[in-house]
Amino acid sequence: MTMGSLRPLALLLAFSAQASAGPSPQRADTPLPASAAVVDTTFRATDEEIANPERGMYVWAADNLAAWTQAQADAQFAAGYRLVYAPVRLDEYAGGPLPARVLAGLSENFATARRAGLKVIPRFLYNYPAGETGYQAAQDAPLGRVLGHIAQLEPALAANADVIAFLQAGFVGAWGEWHTSSNNLTEPASRTRIRDALLGALPPGRFLQVRYPPYLMAWAPKAPRWRDGSAASRIGVHNDCFLASVTDVGTYSEDAAARRRERGYVAALSTVAPFGGETCNPADAVDPTPRTDCGDILREGRRFGLTYLNDSYYRGLFHTRWEAQGCMAEVRRRMGYRFELVSLRHSAAIVAGRSGGLALAVRNSGWARAFNPRGVQVLLKHRATGDVVRITLASIDPRTWLPGRTSKMAASLAVPPGTPAGTYDVLLALPDGAPSLAGDVRYSVRPANAADAARSQGWDEKLGAFRAGTTLDILAP
Incomplete structure (x- = not known):
């Protein structure tokens, strides 16, 4: 020997x-x-720094996954990315079923990821308002239409679960973030039906992510345990304004005591289900106090089990500062496992x-x-x-x-x-x-x-x- x-x-x-x-x-x-x-x-x-699957910085596949090309995917892999965010625009189908060509195209998009060696974080949405404050007039679809679309998408999700890292809940409200729904989809009964439909459409081994902790706490007041068989143990958080203000621009409550409970819940949940998202422009926050220093990202990245983060947005206030203060290499190393x-x-x-x-x-x-x-x-x-x-x-x-x-x-x-x-x-x-x-x-x-x-x-x-x-x-x- x-x-x-x-x-x-x-x-x-x-x-x-x-x-x-x-x-x-x-x-x-x-x-x-x-x-x-x-x-x-x-x-x-x-x-x-090692590029590994299902973790790390991500970039967008394209403004709409349908426009993503193999050349773009291959270039993203070559640049060291292993995750891509994949918005799937359904705007023009809010009034009817999804055409067969859309479903076939989605399967081909997943094949693009597979050929490139990438995994995707899909989000299905009916709108994408320009700017941080232009969301009030955003339109989504009626509950029945959303449930019908999820049922249509189930075969594609099941067949391509191998290249789906995590699924963001989408469908509801502006940017698919589950706020400002034009069809009252954030009402408790509606959002629960959409949650159940999404979990049913995903294979049991894959995770869903929702933007708002209070919704998760309403479904399961106590943070679930790892793979305990509950629906709650399959749902994590995507925080799309991570570190951007005291409330992370509406992610958490304005009330300090409620906010502490919510943050503690998300920290506990991140040991069970994935946590990721992006930083953002706090323009819509009242008296924003973004947490931009290395100490902030290193402390909160660890506390919340940060698995992935947008590498493209909102760089000027966050990423550039981490680079200047010398911690960006550690941030990239520590994300995920x-x-x-x-x-x-x-x-x-x-x-x-x-x-x-x-x-x-x-x-x-x-x-x-x-x-x-x-x-x-x-x-x-x-x-x-x-x-x-x-x-x-x-x-x-x-x-x-x-x-x-x-x-x-x-x-x-x-x-x-x-x-x-x-x-x-x-x-x-x-x-x-x-x-x-x-x-x-x-x-x-x-x-x-x-x-x-x-x-x-x-x-x-x-x-x-x-x-x-x-x-x-x-x-x-």
Whole structure:
């Protein structure tokens, strides 16, 4: 065995029994004797900015998703973006059903994202007023029409959930932000029916986001728990005036006591469902006091688990100041999850068709958890032939790796029957959870670890996996 030191397997099992700062670890299921050797290694974190799926700064697909081109999408990926905001304009259909060509075009738009390696944050809307104050005359659609459109859109949402990062609720009021509805859609009964229709149209593993915390608190007075089965646990907040005023321009209550409760609720909710949005021009706020310093974004980004932010708006008051004060690089690093491999320990040799043990420690130094399903795989690359064997560690779920904590876990490393004997390099991969994207390395998470040539550690772009610098011997039965 090369790169890493050998230890008895008993230490591997002891590792799995340690108390963990993250989720409860699981014992390795291994038929090997406790005296069998293991190999272990550690990893070094990096401050490098890494573009990873479903997190970070975003840009617009286009003013209307229907106008988005493949060239634009490819250029956005090349520029380092992995999320695009996707407004879908339905203005001309507020009085009738969506034509088949619109639904077909939407599916092609999602295919554009898939070809580019991007994920989208769609919002369906019936208007887009110009300026921060020109929203009073905005028109949306009657409740029956909205529900009909959602029903029409359900097949496209289900078929393309793989490239939908999160769905903003949309449909209601100016900019689809759920205020100033011309059809009274913000009344409790109407908004609840729209919420239920949207959750029904989305596959169970995908999240909805709503602009206003009081609506969420009316539906669930106590913040939900992670994946507790409730509708509330699938709904996060998109704050489209993050940091812009005391109330974030109407996101929170004018009453100080109510505002504290609302902010506390959103902070708790952000551990369960995604929080993101954009900064904005506080022109519509009374006596605005925007929070523009690095201390503000670093403190509130962490408190609210900021997963994504518009990179294009409102830059002059916020982004430019963060750049001048020197914290923009940290903001970009911390948004969403940021997984750092800490240590790896695994059996040194396994007979083909049998199982060995593996223990892994990962630190999430980001501000949020990963919200959508994602796999964990060990890749074995044969040193002589270059052939790759993928082993999925089904018992490990990266969504449980909480921000600011190190998670320690153990798993069975089951080598498929018929695997050729030989020495294999070990790599770790975090592929997308959707079968349609699991083989696309652009959707694999790159851990925030430094390359180390002396220890044979580093990112393998072709495999979408990180070389651990350890080897595993596969033995013939």
